[in-house]
Amino acid sequence: MTDSGSTNPKSQSGATDSTLGDGSSHPGLKRDLRNYDKDDDDDTNSLSTKKPRITTIESTSESCKKIVPLDVTPLTIVPPETPKLSRQFWKAGDDDESVPLPRYCSNDAAVRVHPQFLHANATSHKWALGALAELLDNSLDEVNNGATYVHVNSATNERDEKSNILIVEDNGGGMNPSTFRECLSLGYSRKRNMADRVGQYGNGFKTSTMRLGADAIVFSRCRGTNGNNPTQSIGMLSYTFLYETRKCEAIVPTVDYELVDNEWKEIVYNSRDGWSDNLETIVKWSPYLSEQDLLDQFDHLEEQGTRIVIYNLWEDDEGKLELDFDTDPHDIQLRGVNRDEKNIEMAKAYPNSRHFLTYRHSLRSYASILYLKRPPNFRIILRGKDVEHHSILDDMMMKEEKTYKPVRSPEWSSDQDEMCATIKLGFVKDAHHHIDIQGFNVYHKNRLIKPFWRVWNAAGSDGRGVIGILEANFIQPAHNKQGFERTAVLSKLEGRLVHHQKHYWSSRCHEIGYAPRRKQKNYESNVTVPARPIYTTNLDRGSSSTAVLARSRQNSESFVRNQIPQVNTQASVKNIQPESRSTDRNRVGISLEETSSVNVQAELQKGKQESAEVVSKLQREKTLLELQLKESKAKIQALEKAQREKELLLESQLKESKVKIQNLENRQEGVNKIFHEERARRDVTENALRKKLREASDVIDGLKKQVETFKGKRML
Template sequence: MTGGMDHVRVHPRFLHSNATSHKWVLGAFAELLDNSLDEVCNGATYVNIDMLRNKKDGNKMLLIEDNGGGMDPDKMRQCMSLGYSLKSKVADTIGQYGNGFKTSTMRLGADVIVFSRCSAKDGKSSTQSIGLLSYTFLRSTGKEDIVVPMLDYQKDGREWKKIIRSSPADWNTNADAVFQWSPFSSEASLLKQFDHIKDQGTRIIIYNLWDDDQGQLELDFEADEEDIQIRGVNRDEKNIRMANIYPNCRHYLTYKHSLRSYASILYLRIPPGFRMILRGKDIQHHNIVNDMMIVNEITYRPQPGADKVSQDSNIVAVVTMGFVKDARAHIDVQGYNVYHKNRLIKPFWRLWNVAGSSGRGVIGVLEANFVEPAHDKQGFERTIVLSRLEARLIQMQKNYWYARHRPCGLSNYDSPSQISNLYHFRP
């Protein structure tokens, strides 16, 4: 029986299968960073990602918190429901998909507890809410609906008073479920989490993190105490060693396994004063253009009438291309970093695949707001517009390569200025 608990009529197995839509675990982090960045309009000045310890069992947990506007009880329920997104009606927000919070948190771990405080506005009192989305709870209790225990409070003077939505007995049923299945065993320990939030904000704690095929945590917190990395096929020790030798290729060599590296190139622009903090240290925003030499800019205008592309002549993409400054080392780095509405969708997208070294060392950056991202924001929907963009980007890379390349080895040259002499630069 679910009693007075909030619940959604979807089988809990859907939570797990839905989370696997994130093939890449760092893509799940990106969804949560998007949500915090979208809160800049509500006063957010930071997002903080860290590791915590579960006091019940000593296991590692993930923390993602920001000081944005927070969520009132109704918005909290919308956040924890499936297929609902208020952002779909808001222009210029990154997180457009209602399932983003659920799929990303469930991709990182089996369980998540959310604390959110919303400051007083529009004549309404301040509120704070706690919500538990726990696959462990649902599976262990044999629930056939997705039950989301929630606790709400409203500020009355200096005190926080319970919001009783149905009956005190139902409120207690929700509280008992949270005490049993969350890392917090009492109401006092739950409320203490709001000390971190101050006036407004949201604090997300993900626990029972997933293991990999070898039975180790998928997330690696030990390799670098200032980073969160992933184990397995995305981690290449040779690339890590090369990244220390060739700094201009560092992000290409490390973004697949390092959250710090990936997050530093995740956005083209960071709002002034906004901080992304990972394990106590700021993530330094990085523009891939700074890794280039012999830079060239080309304006691409999508063909009007293709799919849903507007006739608006202002819809263009400025493609910035160049040789990576470490090109003389013959590192096989090439491809385009393609952003959509400021957010990186395709990192180092390799389109020109030929035998030999043709195209090697050429990288590019563009913001293509006229192509539609896939639901997990790790690729684009296959459309005519995308096919035409692909073909044009390949041609741009070919033109750039053949206009500047001569058949003598870059390794004979020691400095960017000497390498520059190797090419016929035509803006």
Template sequence: MSLKPPKNPCNVVDLSISDDEGNNEDERFHIQIQQQSMPSSWTESRSFWRAGAYDPISTPSPSFHEELERARVHPKFLHTNATSHKWAFGAIAELLDNAVDEICHGATFVKVDRIYNTRDNSPALLFQDNGGGMDPDCMRQCMSLGYSSKRTDTTIGQYGNGFKTSTMRLGADAIVFSRKICGSRATQSIGLLSYTFLRRTGQDDIIVPLVDFEINDNRAQPIIYSSQDDWSNNLKTILEWSPFSSTEELMLQFEDIRPHGTKVIVYNLWLNDDGDFELDFDDDEEDIRLRDENSYERLSKSHTAMVKSHISYCLRYSLRAYASVLYLKKFAKFQIILRGKPIQQLSIAEELKFPKVITYKPHLGMASKEVLVETTIGFVREAPGIRVHGFNIYHKNRLIMPFFQLLTGGSGTGSVKGNGVVGVLEANFIEPAHDKQDFERTALFIRLEMRLKQMIYDYWKSHCHLIGYLPGGSLIHGNFQQGLPVEQPDVGLAANFQTVLSTDQPIIGIAVPRGINSSGTPREVASMDDSGSELVEKICDENIQLYLRCEEHREKEAGLKQTIEKLEGELKDARRKCSQLATNIEIQRRQIKQ
């Protein structure tokens, strides 16, 4: 693999089909599997969302050498499992999380870069950290489905699924190199997770070739678990299906890992529907961007420059912007190095003006330990000129929901109440979804959602005069700050991402002068002082209060039911003991009479 482009780079990976046949033995399960050549009519889709649509070849049942029959996991599951990541940056974040979790083992950096596959000149993604690394057992756990030893209060990962879903979401294949020192023993391991290999050879089970070495006197000696033939077959498979065609090339990958660390290379990257790579490495040599950004840029020229300057817009298409706010606390001795340049972390809370800290006490139930959550809320720097609101919700230091919108009014209805109000909190008391881009929709989350909405309304009512508005949403001084100049000196915090931005609708994240719609033509401005709007807001506030009261009553009801069940159980035990005593007394009476 090379950081520099070859002389004749190609834009699309050539996945020509091989007619070679061979045998491969999986070292871990000792299964003999016959490789089959693919029919000439068979084609592979290079688009991620279509990659699972292929007809599996019927393969002969594998022979199990003195092993019990077991359920198998079809390779299609790798693709199905990866579809949990709707967003490519969410997959990259999973791999960054793995490196951040290695800080406790001494990691000081993680590198993310574009390198080249020397076999076909195609781009590949490199992730490399100098953490503790993985020994052979840890490497097998990493490659297994659902295994995770990360169950502490500080580690981000917990499901044992992130590596598989993230790598398979970014590309069809991934190869992992890891070196670890444990006491006086030093090992290095190589593992190949290849969807291409599994599809082309017609496997009906997920096979992951692995080879391990022990380092003695600076020499790598193979670690043999079953037989030399098994180890050699695994190495042969890795050399055939990885970007490296010789053992020497494989061993060279450990040179920059030094004593310990891990390197992940994702190759055969997925394409979009137009046949281009999903990830764009050419638009900015210091960044990685999503290529489909242009399809969402239906903005007027006067708005484009401004909207691109805001972090909430940039983080949806720029990996550098997204990674800058991905972690709540700034690292003291750790860096994310993207394409050779360290990422400067940005604290959203520190960028707010007129900030206020609100303590939130979630209702966790009778048996749970009480927790207090500090929520920082304030106006974005550009308020009131920019229509943005929402909360940035973190979990264990990791951003889960950026600029989560809670108000249903907003610019689409002409309402300005709550606009410019942004909050930040770390919600460790609720569980994130598997893709870590949302939270499980539990009662706890619903209560939090309602409470955050109330915070926005309360903050607006008490602070809106600081940016020139009355609580009802009208301007204090008529045409106060009708609009902002197109070029903004500061990079601000803008609104939540919209799936489609249309020029005939107000654009969230940019300033639209009052009386002018997004296309630049005059329009009537709806007043928020009319009784109808005030009545709606009043009803919304009352609904929030009623909902919170209902939830409190539900909590009390649940507690009372538990108390009743406990008392009923005690009463049942008392009756049983009473019955036993009565029986014993009756038996003793009969014995006395006799």
């Protein structure tokens, strides 16, 4: 982004030539010096554009005619049409084809940051509360510079007296003019190598403010250090200004003040005109109506601090603000898909699960768990009320603690070699109600990166109620701080968390009212199967035995229970028969033995018949299950076939898209070629015009000399 002394990308510089005459005898004529007429109407599209000069020289000679230089439009002049920026974030980056493209600001070959990059860069934040958290991080980082609070509030726009603005203010060390411009620059960060600082990309302030609203204005006051005077700075990052004035590069107008002899005085770097241009632009495109209104904002900061005002907040598809300031006077909530009225009602019934159910739409709920530990003297104030810090450990019961030491990764630095994470997990205190709440809160350097990360997506009710917390400093967070970079280290951590959750659930789920789960050697399956007993009954002497699987049905279980005494009877008969044969072989003994054998055989026959009925029923069930299995296989095959067809269709669409992209690239190359040719032609024309202008200037000088000569002759 360009942060210069003037909002005009092609500002004038260099020494001014001497005047061609005094104001009393000739019109005010100066070479290369613009005439600023305050009575003329300002151009609504470019504040930095001045009226073209028309030079007039009166002569007493008939040969000296009125000379009017060409009215050349500067390259920064934009068409009078003013396109309007969409108030919906996801549509604000789309350009209307009917709107003229912005003109290029200079003739050099420098590559600049286009204003649309501000919007494209902000799309990394899919979740608006994640963008707000970035601003809270910046304020928390100022604790070392004396910050004791950050206040997030809303107010009414002074310009239209109806729209809402969002204010984030802290009393940290503030920024001097140098660090102020670094903050407003893309990609610059002083936190990259600082310990305990999550921010490292120099991108959070720009993406977060542009995600919440189209425009932001920053006020920062810094104490004087190392003998320097205190300073205060104002900068405006306005996508509306850049879009509607059709700027071709991102320009951030800034003005600085310095406290000298107890009076704030302007800091002028290049020219007073450039400083005035910046101030004029800020006043016109900000929520404040005058320079004094801007300076009054520093009254909120006292001796030091930073105040960020975000305005032109984004709207949803229904034309309502994406941020909801009305539902709760002490909270900022989200509308739309992040808000679930069912979860809000459940949060009232299950207070220990409140943060899981509400953090997606409530800034107060999210901010309370945003930091693992909060500095003792630091306050987060949301719309006049403190946000109480909350630890997920207070919502857990039956806690267990595990230690995870990751395998060293090649991208680690030397200070990460001994890193390990302590995993604390347990059931949420509302788990006995069997509500679907689970996940791990994963922090990085004290900052919550993945709230309630659901690592185990089991079928049915498995895994419900298990929550955990850990701080993983060995994994790098993504740019938006709403996730981690997908690396092998993250995959290994995810697998370990799944293992711990499955083991904890399988061993303790019965304590909160679920059916006991059979312990399995492999915990990688998605379902833990309840244990089912298997019964085996011997129905014959030695050689014949039948294994009966006891199903859940009552008749099978009763049959197994009835067979147990019969087995005991058989065993007693076995013990009696050898003794009777060895003691007495008369007919009476044989008759008694035969009678006993007949009775036992009758009982066995009855048992076999009942067993055959059970086996037959099991076979019928088996046949039925086989039919269901075939039907399931047929459905799976049909789904696989449909999936293959869908993949083929997607592949064909991908090929077509590639062809279209190639065609567009070819067209783009053609357009670029035409542009370069047109630019070269324009350069030639401009050089010719400049040559003519110089020649005209020489003619003017000659005529001036002739006029002076004529005057001298007349005096003589």
